Amino acid sequence: MSPSWEEEAKWIWTPDWRPEDEVGVGKFVYYRKTFELERGVHACAIRISADSRYRLWVNGVPVSRGPCKGDRFTWYYDSVEIGNLLREGVNILAVQVLRYPYLGGGNQSVWRTRLPGLYVHADIIDEKGVCTARVHSDESWICLKDESIQLSQGVYTQFLGIAETVDAARKPIGWMDACFDSAAWIHVVAYEFDIQHGGLKPWELSERPIPALYETERRFNQVSRILYSDVELELWQRLIREDSPVGIPPRTIAVVDLDAGELTTGYLALSMSRGKGTVIRLLCAECYEREPVLVPWLRDKGDRTDSVNGELYGDEDVYKVSGDGTLSPLSPEIYEPFWFRTFRYVRLVIETGEEPFDLIGFGYRETGYPLDVAASYRSSDPEEDLLWDISVRTLRRCMHETYEDCPYYEQLQYVMDTRSQILFTYSLSGDDRLARKTFYDFHSSLLPQGLTQSRYPSDEAQVIPGFSLYWIFMLHDHMMFAGDRDLIARYLPSVDAILGYFHRMRDDRGLVGRMNPRYWSFVDWADRWKESYGVPDAAKKGPSTVYCLMYAYALQQAAELAYFAGRHGLAEEYEGRAEQMRQAVRENCRSELHFGCFTDGPGSEEFSQHSQIWAILSGTSTGDEARRIMEIALTDDAFVPCSFAMSFYLFRALSMTGLYNQVYELFAPWRQMAKDNLTTWMEDTVSQRSDAHAWGSVPVYEYLAETLGVLPIAPGYGEIEIQPRIGRLHQAQGRVMTSHGPVDIHWHLEGERFHLSAKWPEQVPCVIRLPNGRRTRVETGGAFSVSVLLSN
Structure with missing residues (x-):
């Protein structure tokens, strides 16, 4: 109204x-x-x-x-x-x-x-x-x-149209x-x-x-490289440290690269005087890199700080200085681009005309969603501290007025990315305001066919059918986090519309049939699927096993949403549909030649980790069989492995099958990114385009939900589970945020003895599951300490 x-x-x-x-x-x-x-x-x-x-x-x-x-x-x-x-x-x-x-x-x-x-x-x-x-x-x-001011669409930031040329x-x-x-x-x-x-x-x-985005004054960290300049390094350093003016003589070119110390988002601000006819160029880049294979999509990156062998690539802002005679250091000429920029490095190119030019100051105001990180994590492995810090920073950089896939190139809110980002936000801050906006955004994007758009808001519609199911997953996550019955009841009709689309797409075998070829049936940025832009080969010919199993999983989660909203008849209908889909996949998408593993489509002998993951998550494969197919998928080269995008779901399947200790080895790409001096996680290893993609912030979830072991097991965190995982660690401690307040966990090993102390909101019951199999339920009080032998 x-x-x-x-x-x-x-x-x-x-x-x-x-x-x-x-x-x-x-x-x-x-x-x-x-x-x-x-x-x-x-x-x-x-x-x-x-x-x-x-x-x-x-x-x-x-x-x-x-x-x-x-x-x-x-x-x-x-x-x-x-x-x-x-x-x-x-x-x-x-x-x-x-x-x-x-x-x-x-x-x-x-x-x-x-x-x-x-x-x-x-x-x-x-x-x-x-x-x-x-x-x-x-x-x-x-x-x-x-x-x-003339705006241009740009080559690198072509989704944004923010590059300015200013006279x-x-x-x-x-x-x-x-x-x-x-x-x-x-x-x-x-x-x-x-x-x-x-x-x-x-x-x-x-x-x-x-809330409004924050704006905080920041200075550049250092000068990373001087390409051309008569000005000494120390004078450039003083400019960025203390706004000590730099004078540039007439008919001179100065080129200098400035390092913010980490990838960030902010409003650049130049202050200057004199210099009529001077032209200033600003190039914002995520990193130093080798020459792109295909601009802007395919890149060749290594050490992100290698200014000797690397170069900066990006679109430029161009500012033609007025040199207004009334302006002075006390009342300088100011230039600030209208939209925020994403950068770790900024190349400043100054070409003076017939007059000298004074650069009085150059800095930026960092901006983003005001995420109040109240959670913490530290362990006996100092490498995990670094992975935690990079993960939190990546999430921050991908939160503005919506969640974003990447702040540099697109700034679009995609459902798959956002589902993970919202979960990370809950655990870090307990803040669900941006999540609630996200639910409404995608609800608003619903198409007449029954699918949500894959990214929204967007002035250009795009459909990835499987992404509609992630919207259902994020509603279920919010039910478990906040327990808002009215919110779930409001969105159930849209949930039903999405599920109705997949239900209508079933073929005579009971499988979800091949998607409309105008849609993008993306699953993951897996290297072997790069020629088809993340679409499994089997999905081009017929039903996709992954989509069938995702649909079955979505039906189960929707059933729980419906029960929570008091729609029991609808919940039972969804449960029945889910079992029918699971059975259809068991009958048509398994390979007897490959130890009963799930193929990527009926009649196919193509395999991926993805089909096994969703078979486990959907309950299509359970128990010893689920463990076996997951072990095969991890070790058999015939199985297409997951990229960062699907890692969250891979880790959930490992957790469900008792294989979670494999996660340490699977975090090798994250450790390599840290060695390559990334300060935020890149999008994928296929294109290496974006250096800030928050689906890579999955360490946040693993450390809080698995290593510390804090999860909701009733809607609205009505009951908490604490089930720490030791793995290769001998100590871990931290704080996890819930909708009722923080949960503090500290555990450590002394030989074969496990010590745990935990504190949580006292009005909430808690189930503690210890590594030796012991289970304890605490109804009230909000605190628990124990010391047990691991062999008990």
Whole structure:
């Protein structure tokens, strides 16, 4: 339902918008509203939104960015308190709006409607609670279409469309200040909509459901390489350490690489003076690497810090300095790209013209979702400490207004990636706000056929059928974490729609038949499937065993969701369907020639670890048989091995079959990435494209849920299980977050004696399973200590 105040303000835009402005990548428009206040202000909550993105200043102070990513039917607004920034006398609201073309271009994860627009609603309240002024968007606002910034789609960041070329001499410098001369600006036009007969406006406003992204000032760590420069290294170091200005003579080129110390996301900020005609280029890169095999998809990477044998590759921002004579070190010229950049390294290229140029400062403001990491982990293996730190950092870098596959290249929210990221978030912070938004995002993406889109929000629809099932898995995870019955009941109809699609796809053998060839039947970025972009060979010819088994598993999880929501009849129906699917796979997708292992499709003798994993997770194979097929899959070269994307599910199958000690060896690629000086985990070993992909943060889950052994065994963490795994360690300790609070675990070995101490929210019952097989249930109290012989 639209908020009651929504009609008090108007959606506005510039009257000189032309059809050609809707072509290309995107265009900026500036808006101003000056007003006077005669007395003090107690509060002013400004509600603001735009199509497509905005940045707001109040009296020259940057206040907020947005709106949060939504879609056509859920257009978010931000509510920001600005009362402390208003004053008696003249005030100004200034807004920069970026409009992405309706027909495509720019950032693919940012929705846009058929109309561009800006919306501002601001009631100014005095100390008595009386509204003394309204500063809503209407025809009194003025605007200017920007002609100084050209956006390009880029080669490396082609999903984003954020690369800027700026001619600062054409930019209205200081336009957000009250004293700026805006005589040449024009008045806006306001839209009028007929909403009396059920017609929807282009923007159906909803309040932002997640907190604002944080912005924290950061400095670069060091200069990693100087390619060309008359300026000594020490002067560059002083620039990034303490903003000590660097002077560049006329007709000079300086090229220097700066290292942030870790891969990060942030808003770059340059401050400068003099230097009219100087051109500055900024190239952001994840790492040093050898020349790409195929730009941007296939890469050749090793030591990410090797500046001797490697090079930086990426798209450039270009800034042509105005050299405005009124600017000085006390009032410098500033350049900050509109969208945040992802980088560990930034190459700064400065080419001066006929005048000297002063670079006064260069840093960045780190940004991301405000993830409050309350969990911790340390063990007797110091290598695990490093893997933990890299995993947490990777997750942070892939959380902004949505979860993201990778912050550098796409910034798109994919279901498979996000399911794992949400689980990691629960254990690290106990925060489910971004998860709840994610559930709604994919629910909103549901297509008439019954499948969700594989990535959303996105202005270009994409379907990976199996990814719809991961959305069901993440709902089940949330049921176990939070126990929100209303949330589950709300989404059950969408769950049923997804399961209904797979049910209708069954063939006469009872298997889920071959998917629509226009869909991408992706399973994993396995090296042997790279020619088919992660699709098993068998899936091109007929039913995919993996999809059949994923469907069976989803039916089981959906049955538990339905029971939890009180829909017992539906739950029983799902259970019956799941058993039918398991039986169909047993009858049609097993190989007697290969010890009863599951093939990748009926009538096929092609094998993968994936088919065995999902046979185990779905309960199609259990007990000794499940252990046997998993052992074969791990050791037989005929089986396609998993990539990082599927590792979470591989580890679950190992846990279920008593083979979890294999995980240490399987973490070898993570240890190699750490040796290659990655500070975040890469996407896969096939393309080596992205150096930040949070499905690789699986060590977080393994250390908390397996090594420390903390898991929910009743919805809403209504009952906790603690089952530590010793493996090759002799000590581990840490904190795991639940929806009720933290669980603290410490265990260590003394010879054959195992010592455990645990503390958890005292109102929650807990089942403790010790390595010697002993089981203890503690109903209340929230604490337990024990010392036992492992042989008992």
